[in-house]
Amino acid sequence: MRVLITAGPTYEPIDPVRFIGNRSSGQMGAALANAATSAGHDVTLLLGPVTATTPTNVRRIDVFSSRDMHVSVLREFPNHDLLIMAAAVADFRPKSVNEQKVERGGTMTIELESTEDILAAAGAIKRPDQRTVGFSLVKRGDLARSREKLRRKNADLIVYNPLDTMSSKTIESILLYPDGRTEDLPLRDKASFAKILIERGEQLFR
Amino acid sequence: MRVLITAGPTYEPIDPVRFIGNRSSGQMGAALANAATSAGHDVTLLLGPVTATTPTNVRRIDVFSSRDMHVSVLREFPNHDLLIMAAAVADFRPKSVNEQKVERGGTMTIELESTEDILAAAGAIKRPDQRTVGFSLVKRGDLARSREKLRRKNADLIVYNPLDTMSSKTIESILLYPDGRTEDLPLRDKASFAKILIERGEQLFR
Numbered sequence: 001m002r003v004l005i006t007a008g009p010t011y012e013p014i015d016p017v018r019f020i021g022n023r024s025s026g027q028m029g030a031a032l033a034n035a036a037t038s039a040g041h042d043v044t045l046l047l048g049p050v051t052a053t054t055p056t057n058v059r060r061i062d063v064f065s066s067r068d069m070h071v072s073v074l075r076e077f078p079n080h081d082l083l084i085m086a087a088a089v090a091d092f093r094p095k096s097v098n099e100q101k102v103e104r105g106g107t108m109t110i111e112l113e114s115t116e117d118i119l120a121a122a123g124a125i126k127r128p129d130q131r132t133v134g135f136s137l138v139k140r141g142d143l144a145r146s147r148e149k150l151r152r153k154n155a156d157l158i159v160y161n162p163l164d165t166m167s168s169k170t171i172e173s174i175l176l177y178p179d180g181r182t183e184d185l186p187l188r189d190k191a192s193f194a195k196i197l198i199e200r201g202e203q204l205f206r
Numbered sequence: 207m208r209v210l211i212t213a214g215p216t217y218e219p220i221d222p223v224r225f226i227g228n229r230s231s232g233q234m235g236a237a238l239a240n241a242a243t244s245a246g247h248d249v250t251l252l253l254g255p256v257t258a259t260t261p262t263n264v265r266r267i268d269v270f271s272s273r274d275m276h277v278s279v280l281r282e283f284p285n286h287d288l289l290i291m292a293a294a295v296a297d298f299r300p301k302s303v304n305e306q307k308v309e310r311g312g313t314m315t316i317e318l319e320s321t322e323d324i325l326a327a328a329g330a331i332k333r334p335d336q337r338t339v340g341f342s343l344v345k346r347g348d349l350a351r352s353r354e355k356l357r358r359k360n361a362d363l364i365v366y367n368p369l370d371t372m373s374s375k376t377i378e379s380i381l382l383y384p385d386g387r388t389e390d391l392p393l394r395d396k397a398s399f400a401k402i403l404i405e406r407g408e409q410l411f412r
Contacts, residue, residue, distance in 0.1 A: 014226070016369065017294070017343075021217070021227045051257050088223070091310035100345070101369060104297035108318040114310050137223075139306070163222065163307060 001041045004080040005032050006073065008048030010066040012093035014110060017101045024088035026052035031194035032086055033058050039198050044080065046072050048087055066090045066115040077122050082201050084133045085119050123154030131156040131204040139163050143174065150176050156204050175200060207247045210286040211238050212279065214254030216272040218299035220316060223307045230294035232258035234396055238292055239264050241400035250286065252278050254293055272296045272321040283328050288407050290339045291325050329360030337362040337410040345369055356382050362410050381406060
């Protein structure tokens with residue numbers, strides 16, 4: 001398979017120095033890239049601004065903002081079979097970017113707008129021979145929201161993650177499928193989770 | 207000398223996942239810590255959330271937000287002779303932190319307030335046997351602003367940096383002293399700049 005994996009955070013510029021970021025380490029994406037290459041797949045990794053060690057036999061494309069990530073996914077997805085969106089893409093970005101660094105003093109207001117929904121955009125252009133997998137990082141127990149994402153984004157598999165396990169070396173998850181099936185994956189390290197998720201990705205084509 | 211060095215960015219929480227950050231790599235602080243230990247000084251490094259390789263014989267304290275950095279500097283400074291603030295501390299932080307992750311959709315407004323001026327706070331509690339050094343990253347040519355910072359923050363030396371050299375492996379600078387003296391340091395790599403700045407720091411005690 002040709003596997004497209006997104007990983008890491010995205011940073012949304014406020015001015016030449018500042019940005020809005022999120023606490024993604026990119027570890028999960030790196031683990032998925034490792035597991036996919038080990039299983040013999042061709043891997044393209046779209047990586048946000050984070051220092052992650054990536055396998056040498058991976059085609060790596062560095063991106064900064066959610067807009068970069070959106071453009072890169074729409075460009076790369078047609079040349080891949082499976083998309084796994086493990087990146088913690090920003091949900092909001094400043095409406096406008098200050099050209100000058102704003103000096104300290106007083107207060108300041110930043111107006112934010114929603115970013116593109118990249119998984120939904122990929123789901124909308126998905127061919128019958130392609131599959132998409134997303135992550136849903138939500139408040140513990142809120143599986144209803146994850147199920148709703150699965151439907152709305154036309155995904156083939158959603159990984160539910162309780163928010164309180166964020167930035168951890170381990171992952172606790174439930175896999176959700178469009179036909180209502182679920183698979184419970186109790187706490188384990190990210191490398192062994194990644195191996196299972198790549199196998200489940202392969203099974204989506206059977 | 208006992209040298210206290212601050213380095214890296216600070217991240218200001220918006221909610222459990224998001225923060226406002228800035229593009230500091232922490233390279234300058236790591237170079238200063240190296241140069242200071244090589245010159246035989248005892249070094250404490252207060253490092254923001256960045257993956258920087260630090261010398262093994264440095265006492266390293268990791269911090270996240272500008273508030274952490276402020277508290278740590280005020281606690282550590284009394285036990286040091288020289289403070290060099292090379293950290294890119296955030297100038298603004300959200301007035302309130304959302305306890306829940308805000309979901310994508312529509313627009314959002316973040317109200318920001320000014321953070322503490324840490325170099326000024328250290329300048330205010332400085333004893334006659336202590337010295338403080340700051341960096342001033344401003345628009346190219348705006349030395350007047352850097353001079354104003356030197357005075358207002360009661361610093362013994364300010365390093366003027368043009369903003370356009372940010373995130374670079376090299377540094378172009380002008381050293382500004384309270385008596386009006388200046389020293390021009392044309393473009394050079396950060397390691398050789400750090401060696402010079404530590405020497406200038408030593409000279410502040412003569």
